[in-house]
Amino acid sequence: MKPREPVDDDARPASGVEQSDLELVRRAQRAERGAFDLLVLRYQHKVVKLVARLLRDPAEAEDVAQEAFIKAYRALGSFRGDSAFYTWLYRIAVNTARNSIASRQRRPLAYEAELSESEQSAVASRMSHTDTPEANLLSEEIRTTVNRAIEELPEDLRTAIILREVEGLSYEEIAAAMDCPVGTVRSRIFRAREAIDRNLKPLLD
C-alpha cells in the first residue's frame, strides 16, 4: 500500500504549524540544535508510524526513522521552504524506508546462529523495546489512558482539543466555532493537554 503523500499546494496559505516549523528550521539552520530537537519531538510519532507501515517490521521502524531524521538534519541546509517541512521530511522517510527494504531484500537470511554476539544483542535490544508483548501492552495502555482522560475532560476542554487535534482547526477557527476569545481557546487546549499528560506521565517515565 502506497502511503498518501501530504498535500503540498503552493496556492494554499501556510498553516500556523508550517510557519512555526519554518521558524524552527531557520533556527536549526543557524546551528540552534534545540530547534531541530523540537522538530523531532513534533514529528517522531508520525514518522515512526509511517515507516512501520512501510516496512511492516516494527522492530526496524525506529532505527529507520532515526536514520531519516539524521539525514534530514544533515540535509537541512538545502531546505529552502518551498514545501512544508513535513512534506520534505516525509519524502526523506519514505526514501530511507525504501532503501532499507531494498537492502533487506539483497541481504541473505541471517539465522541467529550466524549472528555475532553484538548483532544478537542489538536484535534482542530492539525486540525488547518495540515488539514484545510488554511493549504492545504499554502502547495499548497509553491509548486507553488517553481515551479515558479525554472522556473525563470537561465539555469545553474536550471540544477545544478535539477541534484542534482531530479537525485541525486553527485557534481562530475554534474561537469562532465555540464563540469565545482566541486566548480562551489557547488556555482550554493547554488545560486539556495538561490533564491528559498528568495521566500519561507515569506510563512514559
Added chain:
Amino acid sequence: MTDQIREQVSALLDGELPQGEIGLLVRRMERDPELRRAFGSYSLIGELLRAPGGHTARPSFASRVSEAIAAPEQQPAAGVAKVPERAFWKRPGFATAIAASAALAAIVLVRPDAQHRNAIVASQTAAEALGALPLAGATSPTPAQSQRLASYLVAHSQFSSALGRHNVWSGLLADDPGLTRVSFDMSDAP
C-alpha cells in the same frame, strides 16, 4: 509562571505562538528537559487522537536521535564492504607519467654539458633512469619506448615556435646546439 510557559509550549506545538516569542522559548526548552518532555507528550496525545492505531515512538526516541546527531560521523555499518582504494602507483596512467617525467628530467640534467653530448646520450640516460625505477603494471614503457619518447621531445623542440620556446622545455632543448643532430623516426612508433 510555569503554567504560562507550558501554555506557550502548547501554543508552539499548534503553530499559534507569536513569532517574537519563539526564540526565547526554544532557548528555554533547550535547557529544560521537563518542557521538552511536555512538548513530546502533547505531540503524542495529538497523534493518538488523530490516528489511534499503529506504532508510536518510544519515549527515548528523540533523545537518541539527538545523541546520534551530536556523535561524530560513524564508521560504515558492519557488513557494508568498503571498496579498497587503489594505491596511487597502481592507478592507470601513473607508469606513463613517470616515464615521461624521467625522460624530461634526464634531458634537462644532461643540458649543462650538452656541448659534448647528443640527444642519443640523453635518451640512453632516460632509458637507464627508467630501468632503475620500480614501475608497476603491464603498461610500463620499455627502454626502447622511452628512448623514442625522449627523441620525440627533442625533435619537437626543433620545430616549436619561438613563442612556445619561451615557456616549454622544448624551448630549452631547441636552444641547445648539442641536440640539433637528432632525427625522429615515426616509422616504428606503436
